[in-house]
Amino acid sequence: MRCLFCKAPSDAATSVEHVIPQSLGNSQVILPRGMICDPCNNYIARKIEQPLLAHESFRNLRAWYRIPNKRGRHASLFGIIPGLDIGVNFRIGQDGPELQLERSGDAAAIHAHLEGAGENGLTAILFPHDMRPPEREMSRLLAKIALEVFALRLSETPVGVGCLIDDLHWDRIRRWVRVGDTPDHWPFHMRQVYPEETLMTHPVSGDWVQAGYIIDLLLTRRREHYIVFIFYGYEFALNLGGPSIKGYEEWLEEHPGLSPLIERLGLRLETDADATRLIGQPSLQAGIDFDLAQGVEGLWDE
Structure with missing residues (x-):
């Protein structure tokens, strides 16, 4: 057996190739083992699928409709604080709703922003929802x-x-x-x-x-x-x-x-x-x- 993409021998392949990424809801349409070699499978996952799944278009759609990834976990919603280049993520954890910063290095900036938000300490968060x-x-x-x-x-x-x-x-x-x-x-x-x-x-x-x-x-x-x-x-x-x-x-x-x-x-x-x-x-x-x-x-x- 040879790999569909690189044409190298692929009889020893151990990975499972989902025609549509599993994290987009596909658990049924799977190629027979060995049709894609492990190096090509890994490359496609890292260089093509992961950047798409992490992009806010697919990430927020998956999070909104609770589409689990291959480990059964749900993506977090990606949001932006207007006026600041600060990203946040929102998810429902075991202990309830969780709001976290996308980058830990933004902690000081968000702290300063919240201090200036007024007595109620409220600030708006926008969650992009377009494909x-x-x-x-x-x-x-x-x-x-x-x-x-x-x-x-x-x-x-x-x-x-x-x-x-x-x-x-x-x-x-x-x-x-x-x-x-x-x-x-x-x-x-x-x-x-x-x-x-x-x-x-x-x-x-x-x-x-x-x-x-x-x-x-x-x-x-x-x-x-x-x-x-x-x-x-x-x-x-x-x-x-x-x-x-x-x-x-x-x-x-x-x-x-x-x-x-x-x-x-x-x-x-x-x-x-x-x-x-x-x-x-x-x-x-x-x-x-x-x-x-x-x-x-x-x-x-x-």
Whole structure:
């Protein structure tokens, strides 16, 4: 067995590779052991996933909706004291709410600020709540997810995985994940397609649960493959063939108001006074079974 990214022998790999990071709520979509070598797994975790998870966009979303990391811990909310370059974090600990400084070196400055806050000692804290992840790391994460989705679908046919590894067509995006220098910039498309709080029915219990993520591959009329990934309503799309999203923009123009991961999967959005809901059961091709409370996955062509 060889690694999907560096092509080195990977039979001795011991790490488990989650196609979508476990800290984004994925506990089901996992590559067979050995498809990613330990060095590549560790590199991706340190250089791509950790910077994204620590960024306030994903960090505050994960904290707000109590999405645990791989150790079962919840991220803290990142906040800023207006007028000061001082960051704080807020979490619910075992003994109740906890507010701490991001940097211990800010202790003197915050003490002076609180002393001048008046008799009540109150000060405002702003907790950013918008999705604006670092573009480079987000692009490389989408590329990593895309290659692993392909590999997962081919995992039952070793010849197919071997072709994916050896085919020079994939070397450019493979290097974008591993090194990040081909090219300097690989754009992705981002938009919000439903509110963060949107609900969907659990396929087993029938209970309403929060729609976490949806993932799919889209083949446009340009014959370009895109990975399309929705996380709590935010849709990201990346072209696997090269650093251009024009084909996806054309698809959006040709299908105004549609998402390839909602209507094309047999779902529809309904909003009432109480909530927004994803209605319907997605029409998925066979191959991967996992909890719809975590996400849904399929493959559609244009």
